[in-house]
Amino acid sequence: MISKSGFTKFNISEIEEWIANLRVAKTILYIQQHHTWNPSYISFHNNNHFELQLAMKNYHVSHNGWMDIGQHFTTFPDGSILTGRSLEQSPACIYGFNANAICIENLGNFDLGKDTMTAAQQETVVRLTAALCKKFNFTINSDRIVYHHWFNLLTGERNNGAKNNKSCPGTNFFGGNKVAECEENFLPLIADALNAVVPLTVIPVLKYVCVIVSILNIRADASAKSKKVKGREAAVSGAILRVYEIKNGWYRISSSANDWVNASYTKDVKRYSVNADVLNVRSGPGTAYPKVASLSKNQEVFVPKKKITDIKFRWIINGSKKSFYL
Known part of the structure; x- marks a missing residue:
């Protein structure tokens, strides 16, 4: 594990452990799969992970006007993974479908006739996605794991590739970018990677709330005098938080730890499908x-x-x- 330029580089075993211990305040409902298209494999030289990631960030910020690099993770041909923007922030990856999502960019151009994904990167993409599914207790289906190709570029409407869509994550991404190809080729690999995993005990969520201030600190007890929780980023405006316990005007937002926020800086929301x-x-x-x-x-x-x-x-x-x- 190496950090540089604000990013951290992991191998797949390291990031599986990192994700298992990850603490994210906001509610995660979706995992997006993308390919970078450019840079592609010709730009990768086995030792320039950070340079490529920083170049993508600079382009996203200076050219697109975004606050940070668009994606949360980037996978590389050698099987390495680099972190991107904070998981407390929504990605900038699928117009109209970024809220409550995690974005994975896979370095390469995976359209037919272009880059052939290495076995190392294939394993990383599958195991990284599986680790996130395990962490956030996802059902493995094409409602939760989505491809950029399925969304209209101008409206954000999910049309499954019918009109005005990118090919992303590539017409040859694990055998194709269509919904049926994802369900036939990609999702079974995710399920196989999770077969040996003992299901987590799911603690019921009492309700959901939305953060209504710019920054909401997370504290170790239900009191403003309590210390901020170490190793956790503050929740940000618009984040949807899960509430597991209510005490003295405070909400516990973790099912397994004493992580509390002041309820007065949130607004109740309801979850609809x-x-x-x-x-x-x-x-x-x-x-x-x-x-x-x-x-x-x-x-x-x-x-x-x-x-x-x-x-x-x-x-x-x-x-x-x-x-x-x-």
């Missing part, structure tokens, strides 16, 4: 208002506010400062 094939998101409470995005079946949202007026529902999605309507 879309049951329509496509659910339009509009700028106002009615079909006459412009469509600004869409949600696909089984996609989940957290709703801080619901108001019924003339059988019209008002929703504010994922702590956004703007009001949207479904």
Whole structure:
């Protein structure tokens, strides 16, 4: 494990242990798979991991205007992994589908006829994804593990590659970038990697809350006088937190540790799953208002506010400062 330029480099065994001990305040619901396209294998020289990662960060910040590198992790042809932006921050990887997601960028161009993924990188992609699934108690399916190719670039609508989509993570990524190819070729490898894992005991979540301040410190007890928890980043504005215990106006946000936040800096939200094939998101409470995005079946949202007026529902999605309507 080596750190440089704000990134940490792991081998797959090291990052599995790191993820097992990871403590993330925000709720994680999805894992995104991408390929970098450029840089591709021709740019990798076995010892320039940090240089390539820093170049991607500089491009994302200076050219795209993002706050940081877009992805949370980057895998490399030799099987190494580098960390990227903080897991407490949403990625900048799939327009309209970044909230509550983890983004994995796999260095290379995995379209047909381009780079052939090495066996070392294949193993790393599978085991890294499996480790995250284990950590966040995911069911292995194509609602939780998603490819960039399945989302319309302009609207963020999930159309499974029907129109206006990138090929990312590549037309030859584990045998193809279609949903059926993911389910046939990639997801079984994730399931196999988890076969020997004893399922974790799941502690019930009492409710979900959204952070409404810029930074919310996490403390070792239910008191403002308590020390900040070491080794944990503060929760950030808009993050969805899980609540496992309530005491004296404080919420415990870990199922296994005494990690507490002040409840007065949060807002209650409810978790909903879309049951329509496509659910339009509009700028106002009615079909006459412009469509600004869409949600696909089984996609989940957290709703801080619901108001019924003339059988019209008002929703504010994922702590956004703007009001949207479904």
